[in-house]
Amino acid sequence: MSEPKPEGRVARRQRRNRAALIRSARDVMAEKGVDAATMLEIAERADVGAGTVYNYFGSKDELAVAVLETLMHELAVRIEKVTDTFEDPAQVYAFGIRRVLDTATTDPRWEQMLHRSEVIADAIFRTMGPFAIRDLRLASTANRFRVSNPELVWRMTTHTIIGASLAITKGEVPAAAKNQIVARMLCMTGLDLDAASELAARPLPDLPSYIEGE
Amino acid sequence: MSEPKPEGRVARRQRRNRAALIRSARDVMAEKGVDAATMLEIAERADVGAGTVYNYFGSKDELAVAVLETLMHELAVRIEKVTDTFEDPAQVYAFGIRRVLDTATTDPRWEQMLHRSEVIADAIFRTMGPFAIRDLRLASTANRFRVSNPELVWRMTTHTIIGASLAITKGEVPAAAKNQIVARMLCMTGLDLDAASELAARPLPDLPSYIEGE
DNA sequence: TTCTAAAAATGAACGTTCGTCAACTTTGAA
DNA sequence: TTCAAAGTTGACGAACGTTCATTTTTAGAA
Numbered sequence: 146m147s148e149p150k151p152e153g154r155v156a157r158r159q160r161r162n163r164a165a166l167i168r169s170a171r172d173v174m175a176e177k178g179v180d181a182a183t184m185l186e187i188a189e190r191a192d193v194g195a196g197t198v199y200n201y202f203g204s205k206d207e208l209a210v211a212v213l214e215t216l217m218h219e220l221a222v223r224i225e226k227v228t229d230t231f232e233d234p235a236q237v238y239a240f241g242i243r244r245v246l247d248t249a250t251t252d253p254r255w256e257q258m259l260h261r262s263e264v265i266a267d268a269i270f271r272t273m274g275p276f277a278i279r280d281l282r283l284a285s286t287a288n289r290f291r292v293s294n295p296e297l298v299w300r301m302t303t304h305t306i307i308g309a310s311l312a313i314t315k316g317e318v319p320a321a322a323k324n325q326i327v328a329r330m331l332c333m334t335g336l337d338l339d340a341a342s343e344l345a346a347r348p349l350p351d352l353p354s355y356i357e358g359e
Numbered sequence: 360m361s362e363p364k365p366e367g368r369v370a371r372r373q374r375r376n377r378a379a380l381i382r383s384a385r386d387v388m389a390e391k392g393v394d395a396a397t398m399l400e401i402a403e404r405a406d407v408g409a410g411t412v413y414n415y416f417g418s419k420d421e422l423a424v425a426v427l428e429t430l431m432h433e434l435a436v437r438i439e440k441v442t443d444t445f446e447d448p449a450q451v452y453a454f455g456i457r458r459v460l461d462t463a464t465t466d467p468r469w470e471q472m473l474h475r476s477e478v479i480a481d482a483i484f485r486t487m488g489p490f491a492i493r494d495l496r497l498a499s500t501a502n503r504f505r506v507s508n509p510e511l512v513w514r515m516t517t518h519t520i521i522g523a524s525l526a527i528t529k530g531e532v533p534a535a536a537k538n539q540i541v542a543r544m545l546c547m548t549g550l551d552l553d554a555a556s557e558l559a560a561r562p563l564p565d566l567p568s569y570i571e572g573e
Numbered sequence: 574t575t576c577t578a579a580a581a582a583t584g585a586a587c588g589t590t591c592g593t594c595a596a597c598t599t600t601g602a603a
Numbered sequence: 604t605t606c607a608a609a610g611t612t613g614a615c616g617a618a619c620g621t622t623c624a625t626t627t628t629t630a631g632a633a
Contacts, residue, residue, distance in 0.1 A: 155580075155629060162582095184620060194583040196622075205620065262476035262518075263525055291552055297536060301543055304476075304522025305515050311477055312514055322511060329515055332546040338505055369600065369609070376611095398591065408612040413592065 163201050165191040171212045175254040179209050179261055206264070213258060213265055217272040219355045220248055225276060226353050235289035238280040238334070239344045242302065243327050244352060245269070249310035250323075256314055262307050269303045277302075281334065291335025298333055305330050377415050379405040385426045389468040393423050393475060420478070427472060427479055431486040433569045434462055439490060440567050449503035452494040452548070453558045456516065457541050458566060459483070463524035464537075470528055476521050483517045491516075495548065505549030512547055519544050 169191035173182040184205055188195045202208040224244050228237040249255045258265050274296075281295035292298050309326045312318040318326075324345045331341035383405035387396040398419060402409045416422040438458050442451040463469045472479050488510075495509035506512050523540045526532040532540075538559045545555035 153630070158628095159581085183618085195620095196584065197582050199621070200581065260477055262480070263474055263522075266476070266522055294536070294539060297532060297539060298543060300526055300532065301519050301523060301540065304518050304525075308477075308480055308518025308522075309515060311518075318511060318514065322508070325508060325511060326515065329512060329547045332549070333543045335546070335552040337551055338549040372599095372610085397589090410593075410613065411611055414610070419591070 159201075162191065162193055162197070166193065166198060166201055166208070167211055167215055170208050171215065171254060174209065174212060175257050178257045209258075209261070210264060210268060213268040214272050216252075216254060216258075217268055220245065221273045221276055223352045223355055227350050228280075233289065234280060234284040234287050235334075235336070235344060236347065238277065238284055238290075239327065239331055239347075240349070241273070241277060241280065242306065242330055243323070243345070243349060245273070246306055246310060246323060246327065249306065250313045250320065255310075259307060259311050259314060262304075262311065266303045266307045269306070270300055274299055284334070289336075301333060302330055305333075373415075376405065376407055376411070380407065380412060380415055380422065381425050381429055384422050385429065385468060388423065388426060389471050392471045423472070423475065424478060424482055427482040428486050430466075430468060430472075431482060434459065435487045435490055437566045437569055441564050442494075447503065448494060448498040448501050449548075449550070449558060450561065452491065452498055452504075453541065453545055453561075454563070455487070455491060455494065456520065456544055457537070457559070457563060459487070460520055460524060460537060460541065463520065464527045464534065469524075473521060473525050473528060476518070476525065480517045480521045483520065484514055488513055498548070503550075515547060516544055519547075 166187065170182070170187045173187050173190060176182075184198055185195050187208070188198050191198075198208065202211060224241050228240050231237045231240065249259065277299045278295045281290060281292050281298060284290040285292045285295070305326075309318070309323075313320050313323070324342075327345040328338065328341040331344055332338060334341075336344070380401065384396070384401045387401050387404060390396075398412055399409050401422070402412050405412075412422065416425060438455050442454050445451045445454065463473065491513045492509045495504060495506050495512060498504040499506045499509070519540075523532070523537075527534050527537070538556075541559040542552065542556040545558055546552060548555075550558070
């Protein structure tokens with residue numbers, strides 16, 4: 146281990162390049178969609194040669210996943226800031242779901258990504274899973290939910306969120322149905338329909354904006 | 360309308376070509392996956408020129424959707440044959456879901472398609488929707504389910520099915536969890552967890568094999 | 574500061590792909 | 604038999620992700 150070594154120019158440039166590439170890819174993919182975004186344009190916007198991208202990401206897909214994870218981590222942090230003042234553990238989980246659904250259907254950067262459902266669902270599962278699964282556990286021990294296998298319920302919920310977001314984005318389902326959607330998703334936690342509907346209809350506090358560096 | 364005209368050679372050849380293309384595409388895509396299947400190989404296996412494919416299907420994606428719809432229609436017909444003897448309308452819906460989940464995780468032709476989650480979920484929604492939505496309605500009027508918006512519940516369920524199938528296929532969730540998965544999906548119909556679990560655990564009659572021509 | 578070997582960046586070139594198109598063949602009514 | 608319309612064909616263009624030989628930059632030793 147040679148950790149204490151001072152950060153050299155290489156390391157600094159690599160961090161800058163990596164960040165610039167993710168930022169560039171995030172923008173291009175949000176504008177044109179993942180498929181229409183070309184590696185060349187992404188590289189150019191990041192002020193980097195076409196081949197350099199492959200020193201940082203093994204493939205276009207890997208880059209797309211990195212972009213997704215960035216977006217989701219930011220959202221998870223913002224949600225966390227609000228929910229850690231909540232009393233009811235079930236409400237913490239419900240709030241998270243509602244905000245993810247809202248963001249996915251509102252933020253144009255997410256919308257373009259929705260078409261890679263399986264990739265995005267997996268990214269949500271991994272990135273936001275630690276928060277969601279913890280909340281599911283807490284609410285279960287508090288006897289609000291009845292979840293024996295939180296990983297499973299969370300995985301099913303991520304796919305449902307993406308599916309619902311897609312349907313709303315495509316106009317197949319009105320955005321006004323969001324509360325209904327959330328209620329049905331909450332039913333998967335063992336809550337009965339009435340309790341779930343009530344939980345999904347509670348007032349929704351605003352999210353704080355994201356501040357770089359945790 | 361010139362319906363009564365006897366079917367000419369053109370029409371006959373077109374039907375043959377179209378069917379051959381779908382069959383060919385179904386095989387190649389099942390073997391190599393949707394992306395790895397090239398339009399050239401599909402055309403060759405159907406004994407047709409490379410350009411001809413585009414007279415029948417506007418794009419590779421359109422062809423993939425046609426393949427999916429064929430598979431799903433066959434499955435829907437097979438399910439229908441069993442369930443129209445059931446007494447409990449809730450069980451009809453539950454059986455359908457269970458069988459779709461089973462097929463998606465077992466049939467190699469489905470497995471390869473799972474990676475286009477959003478396309479396949481949409482195809483399930485449209486192709487099997489008429490059956491599923493009807494069953495949801497029947498079970499609701501019988502007071503077994505509580506579903507005010509069956510289209511919405513069905514749409515959410517399709518995405519959940521695909522997500523769960525993907526997870527099982529990738530080995531992230533054991534196949535033994537299928538009953539749990541189905542139970543949680545049934546919760547979305549307003550059923551409480553215990554009733555849903557019971558319904559998901561009932562003995563599962565076999566499916567008849569598919570017989571060409573309804 | 575100067576030198577050097579290793580690490581990183583570069584962008585032209587490569588191999589594939591989808592989808593198009595002008596030439597060709599088949600069809601069936603007159 | 605004739606011939607315009609409909610259908611088929613495979614070579615082709617354009618565009619993409621990825622590779623790799625070459626050049627540039629770096630960190631540390633002399």
